[in-house]
Amino acid sequence: MAETEYSTTTELPVETVWAFVSEMDQWATMLTGYKTHEKQSQTDSLWTLKGDLGILQRTVQFRVHVTDWSGPARVAFELEGVNEVLEGSGEFLLTAADAPPDAARSRSGPIVRLMARILRFFHGLVHGRVEREAEAGRNPGAGGSRLSFRLRVDPGGPMAPMVNKLMEPAMLVAAENLCGRIIAHLEGGSAPGPNQA
Amino acid sequence: MAAQPDRWDLEVDVVAIGSGLGGITAAIVAHDRGKRVCVLEKAPRMGGLSGYGGGEVYCPNGRHMAEIGVEDSDEATRAYFDFLAAGFNHPELTDKLVASYRSAIDYLETEAGVQWVPVKGLPDYYYPDAPGSNTGRYLSVALFDGNSLGEWQQKSWQASPHLPPALTHREMYDWGGLGNVTQWDYELLAERIGNDQRAMGAGMMGYLLKAALVDRGITGYTEAPVRELVAQEGVVIGVRAEREGRDFFVRARDGVVLAVGGYDHNPDMAAMFENMHEWNSSTQPYFHGDHLVMAGELGAAIAAVPPTNLGMFFGYNIPGEEHEGVPLYRSSWECGCPHAIWVNRAGKRFCDESFYKDSQPALRSWNGHAQAQENIPPFLIFDQNYRDRYPLGSFTPGMDFPPELVTQADTPRELAEKLGIEAETFEQTIAHYNEYAAQGKDPDFGSGHYPWTQRLAGDMSFENPNVGPLDKAPYYGVKLVPVGVGINSHGLRTDTHARVMHLRGHPIPGLYAVGNSAALLDLGGGYQSGTSNMRAITWGFIAGQHLAAGS
Numbered sequence: 001m002a003e004t005e006y007s008t009t010t011e012l013p014v015e016t017v018w019a020f021v022s023e024m025d026q027w028a029t030m031l032t033g034y035k036t037h038e039k040q041s042q043t044d045s046l047w048t049l050k051g052d053l054g055i056l057q058r059t060v061q062f063r064v065h066v067t068d069w070s071g072p073a074r075v076a077f078e079l080e081g082v083n084e085v086l087e088g089s090g091e092f093l094l095t096a097a098d099a100p101p102d103a104a105r106s107r108s109g110p111i112v113r114l115m116a117r118i119l120r121f122f123h124g125l126v127h128g129r130v131e132r133e134a135e136a137g138r139n140p141g142a143g144g145s146r147l148s149f150r151l152r153v154d155p156g157g158p159m160a161p162m163v164n165k166l167m168e169p170a171m172l173v174a175a176e177n178l179c180g181r182i183i184a185h186l187e188g189g190s191a192p193g194p195n196q197a
Numbered sequence: 198m199a200a201q202p203d204r205w206d207l208e209v210d211v212v213a214i215g216s217g218l219g220g221i222t223a224a225i226v227a228h229d230r231g232k233r234v235c236v237l238e239k240a241p242r243m244g245g246l247s248g249y250g251g252g253e254v255y256c257p258n259g260r261h262m263a264e265i266g267v268e269d270s271d272e273a274t275r276a277y278f279d280f281l282a283a284g285f286n287h288p289e290l291t292d293k294l295v296a297s298y299r300s301a302i303d304y305l306e307t308e309a310g311v312q313w314v315p316v317k318g319l320p321d322y323y324y325p326d327a328p329g330s331n332t333g334r335y336l337s338v339a340l341f342d343g344n345s346l347g348e349w350q351q352k353s354w355q356a357s358p359h360l361p362p363a364l365t366h367r368e369m370y371d372w373g374g375l376g377n378v379t380q381w382d383y384e385l386l387a388e389r390i391g392n393d394q395r396a397m398g399a400g401m402m403g404y405l406l407k408a409a410l411v412d413r414g415i416t417g418y419t420e421a422p423v424r425e426l427v428a429q430e431g432v433v434i435g436v437r438a439e440r441e442g443r444d445f446f447v448r449a450r451d452g453v454v455l456a457v458g459g460y461d462h463n464p465d466m467a468a469m470f471e472n473m474h475e476w477n478s479s480t481q482p483y484f485h486g487d488h489l490v491m492a493g494e495l496g497a498a499i500a501a502v503p504p505t506n507l508g509m510f511f512g513y514n515i516p517g518e519e520h521e522g523v524p525l526y527r528s529s530w531e532c533g534c535p536h537a538i539w540v541n542r543a544g545k546r547f548c549d550e551s552f553y554k555d556s557q558p559a560l561r562s563w564n565g566h567a568q569a570q571e572n573i574p575p576f577l578i579f580d581q582n583y584r585d586r587y588p589l590g591s592f593t594p595g596m597d598f599p600p601e602l603v604t605q606a607d608t609p610r611e612l613a614e615k616l617g618i619e620a621e622t623f624e625q626t627i628a629h630y631n632e633y634a635a636q637g638k639d640p641d642f643g644s645g646h647y648p649w650t651q652r653l654a655g656d657m658s659f660e661n662p663n664v665g666p667l668d669k670a671p672y673y674g675v676k677l678v679p680v681g682v683g684i685n686s687h688g689l690r691t692d693t694h695a696r697v698m699h700l701r702g703h704p705i706p707g708l709y710a711v712g713n714s715a716a717l718l719d720l721g722g723g724y725q726s727g728t729s730n731m732r733a734i735t736w737g738f739i740a741g742q743h744l745a746a747g748s
C-alpha cells in the first residue's frame with residue numbers, strides 16, 4: 001500500500017479554503033493528469049486521470065465515494081478502479097494554522113477521503129509512508145489555515161509492490177501540486193489551470 | 198547541410214550524436230586517447246534505446262564463460278555468425294566485428310567499470326541445431342546504483358516499460374522466465390526501485406554514462422537534437438544542433454559519430470523501408486531517421502539487409518497506455534506461453550508463434566493470387582487456461598481486459614465471427630491444434646522446439662513449455678499490429694573503420710556511423726539476441742579508435 005501526506009499553510013481563513021475545496025468542480029482540473037470527472041450524486045463521482053508510473057503513463061477510471069464530510073474541517077473518501085484492480089482512501093484536512101496537524105481528524109469529512117484516494121491513486125502502493133510538509137516560507141498569523149492531504153492507494157495483482165514504488169514519486173508530486181495550486185489560486189486569484197498531462 | 202557558422206558555440210575534437218551504446222562507447226574511447234569529446238542527445242534523458250532495452254550483450258567465447266563452465270571457440274562463433282548471415286552479409290564487416298567485439302566489451306569492463314555477468318544456461322536462438330551454436334554466451338550487468346550518477350541520475354533512463362525494473366537477467370530465467378511472471382519476487386524489486394538500483398539496459402547504460410559523464414567529465418547535453426552536419430569541401434567539420442530554442446554550432450576537429458538509432462518514429466520511412474502499410478514502435482519517440490537525412494545530404498550510401506533480420510514484431514497498444522507522450526506499443530510475447538496461438542484472417546495458423554525468428558518472415562508472406570499479405574493482420578488467440586495463469590501486457594490474471602483491445606466469446610466460432618475470421622476453418626484449426634497440444638506436440642510448426650523459446654517465454658512446468666490446448670471457455674482474441682523495436686533493415690553503409698560511405702564508394706571524411714544507424718551488413722540476414730548491443734559497442738569502439746588515431 002502506498003501512502004502519502006502533504007500539508008501547506010496559508011494566511012487565508014479556514015472558511016475561505018473550505019468554500020473552495022468543498023466543491024470538487026473548482027479544483028478538479030488542478031489535479032495532475034486530470035482528464036474528466038462527473039458528479040453522480042452528492043457523494044459519488046467518476047474520475048478519469050492519467051496516472052504516472054514513471055516508466056509509463058496509464059489513463060485510469062475510478063469511482064470516488066465520499067464517506068465523511070465535516071465542514072469546514074475534513075472530507076474523507078474512498079476510491080475504486082472501474083476497469084483496474086485499484087482501491088484506496090484519503091482525506092483532506094483543514095485546521096487552524098497553529099493547531100496540531102491532526103486536529104481535524106476527530107471530525108469526519110468525505111472530501112478529505114476523496115482527496116486522499118486521489119493522491120493514493122497517484123502514488124500507488126508504497127511500503128511505508130511518505131510524509132512531506134511544506135511551509136513555503138509562510139508565516140501564517142492568527143486566522144491562517146493548514147491544508148493537508150493524505151492518500152493511500154492499493155493496486156491489486158501480484159505486481160502491486162512494484163507498481164506502488166513506481167507510482168510513489170508522481171503521487172507525491174501530484175499531492176504537492178494540488179495543495180500548492182489550490183493555495184496559489186486562492187491567494188493570487190488565478191484561475192485553476194487545466195493540467196491535463 | 199549547414200554552412201560553416203561565423204562563430205562556433207563549442208569546439209571539440211569529436212562529436213558523438215546520440216547517447217546510446219554506440220555514441221557513448223565512441224566517446225569514452227576517443228576521450229581515453231586524448232580527444233576532447235561532446236555528446237549531443239535529442240531526448241530529455243541520456244542512454245538511448247540501449248538504456249530502454251534488455252541489455253543482453255552477445256559475447257561468444259568471452260572471458261566470463263569460464264566462470265559458468267562453458268567452452269567455446271572462435272571457429273564455432275564464426276560458423277554461427279555465418280549461419281545467421283545466410284549470405285546476406287559483407288564478409289569484411291563480419292570479419293572486423295568478430296575480430297573486435299571481445300576487445301570492445303572487455304575495454305568497457307576494465308576501463309569503464311562495467312560489471313558484466315554471464316547469463317548461465319541461456320542458449321543461442323538456434324541452439325542446438327545451428328552450426329557453432331552454444332549456450333551461456335550472453336552477458337548482462339550486475340545491478341547498478343543510480344545514485345552514483347549525480348546530476349545525471351534523473352536525466353537518464355531508470356527503467357523500461359517493456360521489462361520489469363531492477364530485475365537481472367539471471368533472476369528472470371532463474372525465476373521461471375516470462376511464463377512465470379506472476380510469481381516473481383515483486384517485494385524485492387520494489388525495494389530495489391526505491392533505492393534506484395538499475396538492471397538490464399538501464400543498468401548497463403548507467404555504468405557507461407557514469408564512466409563518460411561523471412568519471413571522465415565528458416561534456417553532454419540532453420534536449421539538444423542535431424539537425425544538420427556542417428561540411429567544408431566534402432569534409433564533415435561540425436554540427437548544427439538546437440539547444441534551448443537556439444542554434445548550437447559545435448565544431449568537431451576530428452569527426453562526427455552518427456549514433457542516433459533508426460527511423461521507427463518516422464512513419465514514411467518506416468512504412469517504405471520495412472514494406473508495411475502501418476508502423477508502430479516500442480521505442481522512445483526520438484528515432485526519426487535523422488542519420489539518413491543528415492548523411493544523405495552529403496551523398497551517403499544507404500544499405501539494407503533482408504527484413505527477416507529483425508525490424509518488426511507484432512503487438513498491441515493497451516488503450517490509455519503511453520510513454521513519453523506517445524502510445525506505448527508492446528511486442529506480443531504471449532504465444533511463448535501454452536494455450537495461445539496466432540491465426541490469420543483465413544482462420545489458419547501459419548508459423549511457430551513461440552519463435553519470433555520464424556513468425557516474422559511468415560508474417561511477410563505474399564499471396565500472389567490474392568495480391569495481399571495473407572498473414573496480416575495476425576490475431577492472438579487464447580483461452581481461459583491462459584487467462585488463469587499468464588498476463589497480457591500489464592494485465593495479470595484477475596484484471597479486467599479493456600474491451601477495445603480484447604474480444605471475448607464463449608466458443609471459438611463466436612470469437613471468429615466477432616473478429617472477422619473465417620469461422621469454420623478457425624474451428625478446425627483449434628480442434629487440430631488441441632489434438633496434438635494435449636500431448637505437448639505441434640507437428641505443423643514445431644512450437645517449443647528451441648530451448649531458447651522454452652526458457653525465455655515458456656512455462657517450464659509444462660512438458661512442452663510453449664504448447665497447451667485451447668479448450669477452456671471463454672476464448673479471447675486480439676488483433677495485432679506491426680511494432681518496431683528500433684532495429685531497422687536500412688541504415689548507412691559503413692566500412693571497416695565505421696566510416697560512412699559515399700554513394701561513389703569512398704568514405705566521407707570526418708563522418709562515422711555506428712549501432713543501429715549503420716546498416717546491419719555485418720550480421721546480414723539473421724539476428725540473435727544481444728548482437729544489437731554487441732555491434733553498437735564494437736563499432737563505437739572502432740570509430741573511437743579510428744578518430745583518435747587521426748583519421
Ligand SMILES: Cc1cc2nc3c(=O)[nH]c(=O)nc-3n(C[C@H](O)[C@H](O)[C@H](O)COP(=O)(O)OP(=O)(O)OC[C@H]3O[C@@H](n4cnc5c(N)ncnc54)[C@H](O)[C@@H]3O)c2cc1C
Pocket residue numbers: 214215216217218219220237238239240243244245246247248249250251252253254255359398421422423424456457458459479480483484485487682683684711712713714726727728729730731733
Ligand atoms: C524492448 C527492447 C529490448 C531490447 N533488448 C535488447 C537486448 O537485450 N540486447 C540487444 O542487443 N538489443 C536489445 N534491443 C535493441 C537495442 O536496445 C538497440 O538496438 C541498441 O541499444 C541500439 O544502440 P544504438 O547505440 O544504436 O542507439 P540507441 O541506444 O538507440 O541511441 C540512439 C540515441 O540517439 C538519439 N537521437 C536520435 N536522433 C538524434 C539527433 N538528431 N540528435 C541527437 N540525438 C539523437 C536518441 O534519442 C537515442 O538516445 C532491445 C530493444 C527493445 C525495444
